[in-house]
Amino acid sequence: xxxxxxxxxxxxxxxxxxxxxxxxxxxxxxxxxxxxxxxxxxxxxxxxxxxxxxxxxxxxxxxxxxxxxxxxxxxxxxxxxxxxxxxxxxxxxxxxxxxxxxxxxxxxxxxxxxxxxxxxxxxxxxxxxxxxxxxxxxxxxxxxxxxxxxxxxxxxxxxxxxxxxxxxxxxxxxxxxxxxxxxxxxxxxxxxxxxxxxxxxxxxxxxxxxxxxxxxxxxxxxxxxxxxxxxxxxxxxxxxxxxxxxxxxxxxxx
Amino acid sequence: xxxxxxxxxxxxxxxxxxxxxxxxxxxxxxxxxxxxxxxxxxxxxxxxxxxxxxxxxxxxxxxxxxxxxxxxxxxxxxxxxxxxxxxxxxxxxxxxxxxxxxxxxxxxxxxxxxxxxxxxxxxxxxxxxxxxxxxxxxxxxxxxxxxxxxxxxxxxxxxxxxxxxxxxxxxxxxxxxxxxxxxxxxxxxxxxxxxxxxxxxxxxxxxxxxxxxxxxxxxxxxxxxxxxxxxxxxxxxxxxxxxxxxxxxxxxxx
DNA sequence: ACAAAAAGTTAGTCATACCTAAAATACATC
DNA sequence: GATGTATTTTAGGTATGACTAACTTTTTGT
Ligand SMILES: [Mn+2]
Ligand SMILES: [Mn+2]
Ligand SMILES: [Mn+2]
Ligand SMILES: [Mn+2]
Numbered sequence: 086x087x088x089x090x091x092x093x094x095x096x097x098x099x100x101x102x103x104x105x106x107x108x109x110x111x112x113x114x115x116x117x118x119x120x121x122x123x124x125x126x127x128x129x130x131x132x133x134x135x136x137x138x139x140x141x142x143x144x145x146x147x148x149x150x151x152x153x154x155x156x157x158x159x160x161x162x163x164x165x166x167x168x169x170x171x172x173x174x175x176x177x178x179x180x181x182x183x184x185x186x187x188x189x190x191x192x193x194x195x196x197x198x199x200x201x202x203x204x205x206x207x208x209x210x211x212x213x214x215x216x217x218x219x220x221x222x223x224x225x226x227x228x229x230x231x232x233x234x235x236x237x238x239x240x241x242x243x244x245x246x247x248x249x250x251x252x253x254x255x256x257x258x259x260x261x262x263x264x265x266x267x268x269x270x271x272x273x274x275x276x277x278x279x280x281x282x283x284x285x286x287x288x289x290x291x292x293x294x295x296x297x298x299x300x301x302x303x304x305x306x307x308x309x310x311x312x313x314x315x316x317x318x319x320x321x322x323x324x325x326x327x328x329x330x331x332x333x334x335x336x337x338x339x
Numbered sequence: 340x341x342x343x344x345x346x347x348x349x350x351x352x353x354x355x356x357x358x359x360x361x362x363x364x365x366x367x368x369x370x371x372x373x374x375x376x377x378x379x380x381x382x383x384x385x386x387x388x389x390x391x392x393x394x395x396x397x398x399x400x401x402x403x404x405x406x407x408x409x410x411x412x413x414x415x416x417x418x419x420x421x422x423x424x425x426x427x428x429x430x431x432x433x434x435x436x437x438x439x440x441x442x443x444x445x446x447x448x449x450x451x452x453x454x455x456x457x458x459x460x461x462x463x464x465x466x467x468x469x470x471x472x473x474x475x476x477x478x479x480x481x482x483x484x485x486x487x488x489x490x491x492x493x494x495x496x497x498x499x500x501x502x503x504x505x506x507x508x509x510x511x512x513x514x515x516x517x518x519x520x521x522x523x524x525x526x527x528x529x530x531x532x533x534x535x536x537x538x539x540x541x542x543x544x545x546x547x548x549x550x551x552x553x554x555x556x557x558x559x560x561x562x563x564x565x566x567x568x569x570x571x572x573x574x575x576x577x578x579x580x581x582x583x584x585x586x587x588x589x590x591x592x593x
Numbered sequence: 594a595c596a597a598a599a600a601g602t603t604a605g606t607c608a609t610a611c612c613t614a615a616a617a618t619a620c621a622t623c
Numbered sequence: 624g625a626t627g628t629a630t631t632t633t634a635g636g637t638a639t640g641a642c643t644a645a646c647t648t649t650t651t652g653t
Contacts, residue, residue, distance in 0.1 A: 093640085125642060130603085178458070206479075210479050210482045214478060216470050224468060349611090370630060384632060401632080
């Protein structure tokens with residue numbers, strides 16, 4: 086089970102920083118951590134000793150720092166909270182990137198799991214629901230920028246009406262388009278239709294790749310082998326054989 | 340100007356507690372504060388000395404505690420953040436009341452002003468936008484409760500289509516209904532059309548009661564004199580003469 | 594190889610924010 | 624008005640989390 090040892094906000098930030106530095110270089114030097122978190126060197130030494138005591142980092146004086154398994158798990162969890170909040174602020178609330186990022190890194194330490202999941206679900210709902218969608222969210226941008234908020238309401242309604250009608254016509258004529266996950270381009274989003282029961286299916290199902298789930302494709306390696314996706318805020322790397330068993334409906338063209 | 344002395348999360352919570360206790364009784368006793376915040380008595384004494392040093396509370400040993408003007412302003416600010424977050428969690432994200440409240444009281448200390456305003460604006464946008472609305476938000480409830488999310492999508496779209504059409508017909512035939520603020524019942528919401536330029540208009544305009552603003556009526560006193568409203572997260576108490584100058588469009592019937 | 598520079602650690606300080614135990618004060622009641 | 628109880632404060636302690644100054648170790652350049 087996931088040990089729920091409570092970490093302080095400060096220690097979570099150290100873990101987060103160490104993870105990111107390791108992702109860039111191979112291991113983290115205390116100096117890098119200090120620079121990134123804008124604290125003094127002795128502060129880093131202190132934090133590393135606390136983290137080592139909790140078995141979250143491998144640390145010996147004058148040595149490079151790496152994360153233990155437990156530490157990486159904890160770091161990923163912090164980063165997930167950070168990214169979910171940041172993305173909600175940017176994509177739903179139309180907040181500026183760097184403001185959103187700073188706020189996310191402050192709030193990530195106090196958001197309960199239930200509410201984090203709701204942030205994800207809401208963003209997905211907006212994406213998926215015919216009454217929501219990116220065009221509707223764009224309307225919120227207007228609502229923020231111009232004080233005379235819903236001036237162009239007429240236009241917005243007409244458009245929504247059109248789209249709903251079109252969707253209905255399409256829905257009546259032909260089936261929803263079904264593709265393989267590998268055919269979704271990087272940056273594209275899709276909804277899972279079916280996960281073929283294969284050897285590796287249990288792992289991906291556990292991570293949230295189930296029928297109905299929203300997937301964002303992040304990166305596809307040259308030969309299509311590791312496909313990086315994001316599901317419910319989790320970054321996942323799928324092997325070709327895993328991805329091949331996933332049938333999806335593309336969502337890009339709304 | 341509002342002195343932006345940075346308060347710690349802990350001190351903000353003390354201010355918040357003191358404000359609420361004073362609202363219930365006349366003044367706050369350290370014991371009340373300790374009970375409410377679930378800390379020991381000496382912790383309260385310590386906090387009160389810090390707050391007194393910052394001129395936020397009137398405090399003398401063994402005496403009752405009251406807020407200074409500055410202290411009340413700071414307390415109201417914390418409470419506004421708390422309520423805005425809580426209401427967003429409950430009304431938009433469909434989070435349970437007490438979970439939302441606890442989370443709000445943790446996150447209120449780290450949310451930047453810009454994002455707080457966006458939370459308010461988004462909730463208002465959902466309320467006001469013809470593509471949003473309470474029925475649409477209810478759809479998010481389904482999306483959360485049932486895994487087979489948008490099963491009843493067809494119905495939802497049809498309904499939305501109907502409403503948009505009806506709105507359009509109404510819009511073509513007759514003018515938007517205009518009422519006085521005093522005619523909105525407690526719990527009702529409305530949009531400000533016009534604020535008559537009177538003696539007291541500058542105060543309420545400063546607080547955000549401007550054309551286009553969304554108002555929620557909270558309480559109307561027996562003779563209609565103090566009308567308690569909420570605008571952009573601020574609780575306001577309007578005198579009859581102030582309320583009389585405010586023309587609104589009711590929003591209840593969507 | 595060795596000195597200088599850079600990086601890292603230790604030691605010691607300070608502020609917040611809790612706590613318990615003990616002393617002081619206020620109040621309530623007989 | 625004495626006395627007991629509840630409240631409040633003081634005293635003293637712990638833990639986090641930051642800092643500076645001084646020391647040690649490692650790295651780097653010649
Ligand atoms: Mn972060
Ligand atoms: Mn952070
Ligand atoms: Mn609060
Ligand atoms: Mn709080």
